Amino acid sequence: MSKAPDERREGSAAAARGRAGARGAEGGARPARGGAREPRDGAKSPLSPELLKQLRRIEIRTQRLANEQLSGSYSSVFKGQGLSFREVRAYQPGDDVRWIDWNVSARMSxxxxxxxxxEREMTVMLVVDASQSEQFGTRRASKARVAAEIAALCSFSAIKNNDRVGLVLAxxxxxxxxxxxxxxxxxxxVIREILGHEPRYTGTNLKLALETLVKVAKRRSVAFVISDFFAAGFExxxxxxxxxxxxIPVMLVDPRDEELPDVGLAAFEDLETGEEVVVDTGDRAVRDHYRASMRKxxxxxxxxxxxxxxxxxxxxxGESxxxxxxxxxxxxARRIRR
Known part of the structure; x- marks a missing residue:
């Protein structure tokens, strides 16, 4: 079986980042998993009834938000490819002389x-981090769920303006x-792929995702990059x-990303690598070091x-x-008006 691509991580703080650790504080530490982590088989699976309900709720909610709260804002701040030629007509007083067609003018005397x-048409690309760390979040919403809702809102805003929407899920x-x-x-x-896709791998390679964006989007596009940006090497x-x-980087943050809970000795599993480490969360120095690392x-x-x-x-x-x-x-909009 082929090995997963090399994972790009953010130094020593990554192993004990505690994204799974905060989960451990709520429901017990995750047991260690034996052996190497292999890519999952069958990346595509039918949506469960619960996921179908989520999909429908997201559709209804984000369509309403696009219509009511972001109506007009999107089209006013995102421009298309510029100007496209339509026709040649006789000069009228007040026309810009820079646009005189001298060849036609000479023929017509x-x-x-x-x-x-x-040219209003524009392409919106969604670059979405589907790594395992995106499954982490508050009781109200995981990062993956929030990513799907943000992608849906951007997508519905785009199609209201007859723009095209594409997806890079990585x-x-x-x-x-x-x-x-x-x-x-x-x-x-697009929303169904983000919400229901079963990733083959668990880690993050934002470098590859961004390189893919450059390759597949031939014309200048608006690209929403939705991730927690825990990966390294993508600068x-x-x-x-x-x-x-x-x-436009959209950084997803969970309040528990930056705070290590005091639950005594706890086994933390990195959701992306599967690596497990036992940490004394009761040690204030450990918690302070963790907080400082995450803030850096x-x-x-x-x-x-x-x-x-x-x-x-x-x-x-957990917030709007x-x-x-x-x-x-x-x-x-303020910059455009200046």
Missing amino acids: EPFVKVFVE TEAIEKLVPPKRGDKHVMR RALSLASAKHDV LRSDRDKLFKKLALDAVVVKT FVTPLRDLFARR
């Missing part, structure tokens, strides 16, 4: 100008690639992707996004994801 229209490998298309049915397929790929596309990781990510001039969005599980997106649109 009078001035003619080129007429352009705004773990250590590219799990699913959905070419950009329009229409409600296509959006439902150059993000820089290259942002040079070609309008990249967040700070490093913030600095990276700022360096690349990216409009990053932070979404916390609409407000951060609405704030994003407002920031962009």
